[in-house]
Amino acid sequence: MMHVPFLDLGAQYRSIHEELAPALQSVLESTAFAGGPFVAAFEKEYAAFCGCEQAIGVSSGTSALWLALVGLGVGPGDEVITTPNTFIATAEAISFCGATPVFVDVDPVTYTMDPDLLESAITSQTKAIIPVHLYGQPADMDPILAVAKQHGLLVIEDACQAHGSEYKGRKAGSLGDAGCFSFYPGKNLGAYGEAGAVITNNAELAQKIRMLRDHGQSEKYKHAYIGWNDRMDGLQGAVLSVKLRYLDQWNNARRERADFYDELLEDLPQIVLPREAAYAQHIYHIYAVRVPNRDALLAALNNQGIGCGIHYPVPIHLQKAYECLGYARGSFPVAEESAREVLSLPMYPELTIEQLEKVADALAALLRKRDFAAASAVRAS
Numbered sequence: 001m002m003h004v005p006f007l008d009l010g011a012q013y014r015s016i017h018e019e020l021a022p023a024l025q026s027v028l029e030s031t032a033f034a035g036g037p038f039v040a041a042f043e044k045e046y047a048a049f050c051g052c053e054q055a056i057g058v059s060s061g062t063s064a065l066w067l068a069l070v071g072l073g074v075g076p077g078d079e080v081i082t083t084p085n086t087f088i089a090t091a092e093a094i095s096f097c098g099a100t101p102v103f104v105d106v107d108p109v110t111y112t113m114d115p116d117l118l119e120s121a122i123t124s125q126t127k128a129i130i131p132v133h134l135y136g137q138p139a140d141m142d143p144i145l146a147v148a149k150q151h152g153l154l155v156i157e158d159a160c161q162a163h164g165s166e167y168k169g170r171k172a173g174s175l176g177d178a179g180c181f182s183f184y185p186g187k188n189l190g191a192y193g194e195a196g197a198v199i200t201n202n203a204e205l206a207q208k209i210r211m212l213r214d215h216g217q218s219e220k221y222k223h224a225y226i227g228w229n230d231r232m233d234g235l236q237g238a239v240l241s242v243k244l245r246y247l248d249q250w251n252n253a254r255r256e257r258a259d260f261y262d263e264l265l266e267d268l269p270q271i272v273l274p275r276e277a278a279y280a281q282h283i284y285h286i287y288a289v290r291v292p293n294r295d296a297l298l299a300a301l302n303n304q305g306i307g308c309g310i311h312y313p314v315p316i317h318l319q320k321a322y323e324c325l326g327y328a329r330g331s332f333p334v335a336e337e338s339a340r341e342v343l344s345l346p347m348y349p350e351l352t353i354e355q356l357e358k359v360a361d362a363l364a365a366l367l368r369k370r371d372f373a374a375a376s377a378v379r380a381s
């Protein structure tokens with residue numbers, strides 16, 4: 001039986017191992033393990049890639065979000081608006097700087113922040129907005145930036161799933177006050193361990209974040225801020241520099257595979273396919289469809305050796321950890337409905353045509369079977 005894993009990091013490693021080995025060797029020989037020249041080189045390259053003046057390499061995407069918030073002065077008593085259908089790190093970063101997450105629902109087509117709902121969530125406490133570029137597609141940034149400007153709010157982009165994706169020709173992460181990236185291994189640009197980055201055109205903010213990630217110091221043992229240890233590893237900097245050279249190629253390969261899924265699945269009436277917004281260049285970190293009976297379908301696909309995921313099964317406002325915010329079920333109907341129906345299909349640049357066809361055929365067969373079962377049940381009643 002042909003197995004189709006959800007992700008295949010090994011295939012990517014094998015395609016670049018000849019370049020990775022000497023890059024890692026250089027770090028080992030120079031012993032520049034924590035921060036240092038390999039991180040600095042990657043920062044320059046990533047800033048240029050994003051069309052931004054500054055990139056600061058940090059220890060994870062979660063840290064990137066936290067550092068951006070703290071660097072911009074968000075703290076206790078402040079509210080930060082984001083969406084509930086994101087990875088919990090977006091909300092955690094807000095909580096861990098002492099502020100309160102406030103949610104708004106998402107657009108039913110892109111699953112990103114619905115700009116029309118923003119105004120109603122703004123209070124005198126609101127300090128910032130964090131749109132999440134979910135699955136690799138940017139949120140609709142122009143209306144979000146317009147509302148932010150009108151109310152004097154900061155905008156921090158959670159671009160943790162959107163390396164190289166574009167909004168009206170500009171790179172995700174480069175549009176607000178700061179953009180935050182995760183280089184968790186499975187991301188489109190993934191490290192071989194934990195890593196992240198903040199990008200910004202604000203030199204003062206960049207300098208502050210450089211200090212905050214290193215215990216608030218700019219000089220050894222002179223601490224101007226109460227910071228934290230959020231430095232990026234030298235080994236990760238070296239890996240990311242090698243992989244960055246391939247990012248456009250890999251993103252294009254994902255886009256081609258998304259087009260192929262679209263073609264193979266478009267005739268199935270039971271399925272809702274992902275759609276690229278007119279303003280966007282989607283980089284398909286995740287190819288998420290919506291299906292009826294999602295959990296049964298997921299189990300059946302897994303049984304056939306097809307690895308699928310759910311991003312995300314429980315929206316943040318319904319997580320036990322965030323009961324304290326007091327949101328009831330039904331508060332964000334679009335996010336809640338998508339949490340019940342979304343199914344992430346295998347997606348990575350090395351997927352073969354045969355693998356894509358296997359996924360699509362299996363999905364189609366299962367959906368047809370279910371329809372047939374439902375039709376017989378109606379006839380029998």
Ligand SMILES: Cc1ncc(COP(=O)(O)O)c(C=O)c1O
Pocket residue numbers: 060061062063086087089090132158160161181182183184195196
């Ligand atoms: C939308 C989003 N925000 C934040 C994060 C946190 O990144 P990390 O896992 O690198 O801390 C992730 C990654 O998992 C993410 O997908």
